[in-house]
């Protein structure tokens with residue numbers, strides 16, 4: 001396994017920057033503004049790339065405009081240029097634009113030869129995605145044969161990203177048996193013509209063979225592909241193959257193919273892509289344009305030095321809950337460890353007035369870090385004037401830089417300030433980014449808008465010291481533009497309240513992807529504890545510094561920390577003492593991407609009782625990490641914590657894709673109005689976690705070739721990595737925090753049960769003689785928590801009847817089916833009764849769950865078993881004596897195998913849905 005690991009690591013790409021937190025795109029009338037296309041620092045300098053991006057977006061704008069019936073176009077676009085590229089007078093300094101908000105990343109492929117574009121989208125249908133990933137070769141037009149024109153592909157990906165529609169092809173289920181009793185390629189619309197062939201190349205000689213039917217699946221064999229006709233007239237759909245010249249529209253209600261097992265059908269309840277787009281806010285807020293849209297305008301922005309000004313509240317209320325000292329501990333941690341080398345840092349204190357305590361100084365060595373630490377506030381007093389603090393920060397920055405563009409203000413406050421709105425306009429116009437750390441339940445809400453409009457972070461920290469929120473918050477303020485190898489990564493963060501002489505013992509795993517600049521920070525509230533730290537060899541470490549005034553001590557491990565298990569023991573020396581430990585590190589090697597965790601909620605504000613979803617994404621570079629144990633801690637403003645285990649099982653409605661490294665869960669346990677914080681812990685033991693080298697979800701369709709004048713012209717076969725390739729991973733731990741979110745309208749009256757069980761989305765049916773076996777993942781009493789009371793299973797010969805009139809369909813006796821806890825595997829075997837449809841081709845099956853308050857879930861995905869052997873293609877290729885890249889003659893024959901089909905029809909029930917792969921490692925759910 002070690003050999004595999006090493007060779008794999010070499011393939012990983014340098015300089016990975018991860019994608020979008022939230023997009024800054026606005027729709028202004030019909031034009032999208034503020035789109036960010038970010039060129040990764042790992043991309044070698046190449047001005048042609050900038051020109052190609054411009055050409056792509058310009059052409060895409062016209063295509064988008066026509067595709068959306070004159071509704072949308074790309075109005076202005078910022079291209080972010082890395083600081084590894086040469087300076088150019090054309091390049092300006094970015095304002096709010098940063099890599100964290102990129103809509104399109106132009107970055108090297110995740111693995112060599114993986115130039116397929118894809119959109120990172122792990123939320124629900126209709127919700128926005130994270131970002132689009134294009135490789136430099138794709139943008140440069142070197143992959144046009146395989147993926148079609150870049151501009152059309154951009155529109156396809158934009159539809160994923162902006163409107164939350166899904167693909168109308170499906171690599172996992174490329175064919176299905178249609179109600180016409182034929183095998184059809186999964187597509188929309190069925191008006192797209194082409195042929196199904198197996199295309200095999202050995203050396204330079206390639207052959208196209210007719211697809212055989214796999215006796216197990218009753219569908220075409222594994223390597224069968226759909227080759228579209230180059231010349232055709234069908235206009236839909238862009239979410240199927242926008243590369244076909246005639247395709248200029250999305251499938252709509254009239255021409256949508258509801259039968260195909262496409263992700264669009266599965267995730268969007270069989271609605272067409274155009275219906276979903278028409279239901280978006282974008283669509284509702286616009287009317288079609290009469291005149292033609294202008295061409296997009298581009299700004300070229302190059303990343304510059306990072307500038308940060310801390311604006312720290314020292315008002316009287318900071319004396320409560322030990323807030324001032326906690327702020328100082330956290331700020332010291334930021335200054336000594338978290339902030340990147342090369343950053344310019346200044347400091348302002350404020351109460352009712354503001355004071356510049358440190359001009360901007362550039363961090364070159366520990367000297368500058370220590371100088372800044374000595375400027376922290378000592379005594380709290382006075383009121384709260386947020387605007388005074390921000391204006392002083394602007395002044396501090398302007399002393400060095402005439403423009404505030406792209407500089408960051410970290411504002412920490414615990415108080416309310418009615419006048420905070422008075423500088424909102426100035427802040428918006430300044431070009432600076434405001435990060436807002438709200439401490440305690442009364443911190444001002446007006447400032448949220450400042451962080452929102454400037455693309456800054458909004459973080460919430462309660463007064464529960466053992467949750468370590470303040471240190472986590474400062475730790476997360478890494479640069480949005482720094483190379484991942486420079487960023488501080490949190491390995492551990494926990495705390496405990498203990499009585500005198502009691503121990504807080506534990507271990508911290510340093511995995512091989514991290515270890516540089518490793519820092520163990522210990523804090524206390526009353527009395528310095530006894531502290532010991534042993535490296536993986538059991539050698540005791542010497543404390544680097546004890547800061548008795550700030551009640552903190554730390555170990556700064558020189559060089560690269562040893563890989564393995566580090567052991568700490570802390571003994572409290574006072575009653576009700578609260579101790580915390582935080583461990584941070586950086587990438588061990590700038591050419592190996594570290595494992596990272598990114599935590600977020602599906603939205604920033606929520607009105608009760610609408611449910612929310614927690615997401616934690618675990619990646620190494622862009623590669624998903626599977627099999628980790630992931631726990632979310634959601635804390636309300638008064639410090640009440642809800643703990644949830646997250647899953648990557650693709651089953652519960654909350655988790656869109658299985659095995660994509662995104663772990664998720666519904667959250668409904670609201671306890672009060674106000675801010676909430678999110679923290680996630682991920683850990684994995686040796687060989688429990690694995691990298692998933694499968695292709696990403698929402699990847700662009702690969703055009704295998706074209707049918708031209710009745711001949712097939714094949715493209716080189718797609719470079720495939722075995723779909724199920726996973727490489728095991730060493731053990732690791734990580735913690736991460738997400739942005740604050742605000743919940744309102746919580747009822748003060750006792751309420752009835754509001755939450756039904758979540759929708760089952762992974763129902764599968766397998767025929768077994770005259771019985772049908774069903775499997776699915778159990779939902780819970782409230783979405784995916786608890787246990788449902790009962791399952792209602794119904795069957796029908798008509799997919800539409802089952803979907804639209806579920807309650808009228810034939811019910812299966814489920815008296816013997818006792819539900820299990822949420823997220824466990826359910827199985828059920830039954831003998832189907834007689835369905836009413838006389839000439840049915842399939843039995844369709846769906847489940848609804850009922851909870852203890854008789855609330856019912858949405859009807860599950862629809863599983864099916866075929867009642868016939870579907871008919872293959874009716875065309876035929878003559879065997880070619882001299883097989884070559886293109887086949888010289890393709891004769892279409894109509895083969896009458898109907899008779900055969902009819903004979904077999906009565907035999908038994910056949911499986912339609914492909915079984916899942918049994919080789920997947922079990923992930924202990």
Ligand SMILES: *[C@@H]1O[C@H](CO)[C@@H](O)[C@H](O)[C@H]1NC(C)=O
Nearest residue numbers: 033034076077078297298299
């Ligand atoms: C995009 O257009 C908006 C409105 O016209 C303007 O405020 C903004 O500065 C423009 N951005 C760029 C990058 O040109």
Ligand SMILES: *[C@@H]1O[C@H](CO)[C@@H](O)[C@H](O)[C@H]1NC(C)=O
Nearest residue numbers: 341364365366485486517586
């Ligand atoms: C930052 O600079 C210090 C002192 O020069 C050095 O020890 C440290 O490794 C540097 N950190 C990174 C991430 O380069």
Ligand SMILES: *[C@@H]1O[C@H](CO)[C@@H](O)[C@H](O)[C@H]1NC(C)=O
Nearest residue numbers: 502503504505532568569570
């Ligand atoms: C914690 O570790 C210390 C030192 O290794 C040990 O003496 C003590 O017994 C441990 N305490 C507990 C509760 O495990």
Ligand SMILES: *[C@@H]1O[C@H](CO)[C@@H](O)[C@H](O)[C@H]1NC(C)=O
Nearest residue numbers: 628629683684685688924925
């Ligand atoms: C992960 O969670 C599972 C189930 O909760 C548990 O059995 C397993 O021991 C955990 N693994 C680790 C490494 O903690």
Ligand SMILES: *[C@@H]1O[C@H](CO)[C@@H](O)[C@H](O)[C@H]1NC(C)=O
Nearest residue numbers: 766767768772773827828829
């Ligand atoms: C169906 O389920 C039964 C009972 O769980 C099992 O013995 C049988 O092997 C299953 N059949 C198939 C085809 O999976």
Ligand SMILES: *[C@@H]1O[C@H](CO)[C@@H](O)[C@H](O)[C@H]1NC(C)=O
Nearest residue numbers: 811812813814815816817833
């Ligand atoms: C359902 O099955 C149970 C147990 O197998 C049986 O007792 C009951 O009579 C059945 N109900 C109906 C309506 O057939």
Ligand SMILES: *[C@@H]1O[C@H](CO)[C@@H](O)[C@H](O)[C@H]1NC(C)=O
Nearest residue numbers: 797836837838839840841902
């Ligand atoms: C079923 O098929 C038969 C023969 O093809 C046809 O006559 C009949 O109308 C069909 N019934 C329905 C309900 O479609």
